[in-house]
Amino acid sequence: MASTYDAASDRLRPGTGRPGPRVVDFAPILTWDELPLNALVRELLRAFAAELGTAVEIEFAVTTDGTPSGGARFGLLQVRPMAALDEVVQVADADLADTAALVASERVLGNGVDTSIADVVYVIPDRFDSLTTRYMVEEIAARNRELVAAGRPYLLIGFGRWGSADPSLGIPVAWCDVGGARAIVEATLPRLNVEPSQGSHFFHNLSSFRVSYFMVHHAERPIDWAWLARQTAVAETEHVRHVRTSAPLSVRVDGRAGRGVILAGER
Numbered sequence: 001m002a003s004t005y006d007a008a009s010d011r012l013r014p015g016t017g018r019p020g021p022r023v024v025d026f027a028p029i030l031t032w033d034e035l036p037l038n039a040l041v042r043e044l045l046r047a048f049a050a051e052l053g054t055a056v057e058i059e060f061a062v063t064t065d066g067t068p069s070g071g072a073r074f075g076l077l078q079v080r081p082m083a084a085l086d087e088v089v090q091v092a093d094a095d096l097a098d099t100a101a102l103v104a105s106e107r108v109l110g111n112g113v114d115t116s117i118a119d120v121v122y123v124i125p126d127r128f129d130s131l132t133t134r135y136m137v138e139e140i141a142a143r144n145r146e147l148v149a150a151g152r153p154y155l156l157i158g159f160g161r162w163g164s165a166d167p168s169l170g171i172p173v174a175w176c177d178v179g180g181a182r183a184i185v186e187a188t189l190p191r192l193n194v195e196p197s198q199g200s201h202f203f204h205n206l207s208s209f210r211v212s213y214f215m216v217h218h219a220e221r222p223i224d225w226a227w228l229a230r231q232t233a234v235a236e237t238e239h240v241r242h243v244r245t246s247a248p249l250s251v252r253v254d255g256r257a258g259r260g261v262i263l264a265g266e267r
Contacts, residue, residue: 003027035064035072048079055082080208087112091252091259096221102228102249103157103185103214103262104221107196110183110212111255117182118248118265119147119234122157123171125225127239130160130192133167139240141177153182155249155262157223160192169194175205183212183251183262187223212253214260227264 003012004020014027028034048056058079064072089112096104121143123136140156147154156178160170178184184206186196196215206213216223231243247265254260
């Protein structure tokens, strides 16, 4: 699994048969082909791309006893169409500073323009408590079920890490609890200032289903909470408020620059 750093030549040499710092880079497998993993992965990618008609990404696991003669077991876990940036969208500095911006961020995943959203489900900032995030899950899931049944995509705004395994760091929803959202915002608060959770299975789902993701820091470009508070409430629970805007929002995401803005249709 590892290579060894050779200081004399300033190079990484596959294997651990010499002294020096170790680096886990899988070179004995990927470079020396001690297991036929490269050929197998290439063949799977070719077969799945032919079946689905587009490039794919796969997730897999390999177990081995560490010796070439011991054999290995390959387990295929997931296959997903690869999301492509097929629309050119530019979000300039002026867009981020627009007074009509409900949300603006330079840490965004996704790409494209969406004008189909007129519903916003958000966690009420003054009522957020990291000790009660488990109770917020069902409140959010109930709104998700109703909006999915009605065929209404929505914007979801919350604090900390969506789908976090640690309830003190965010709201521990599953994908089925929020799957109707077309744009998701992960915001911070002075009392909950955690790192975003990009890279999890949750965010692979966002990319695959073309859901835009915004990370918003409270001290940089804060969300326009006052505007949301003025909107007519469709429903309100202990922690969550659902509003419907008089005109659709405009979600613009520049996937190449990692920038995005959500503009209110009417101010």
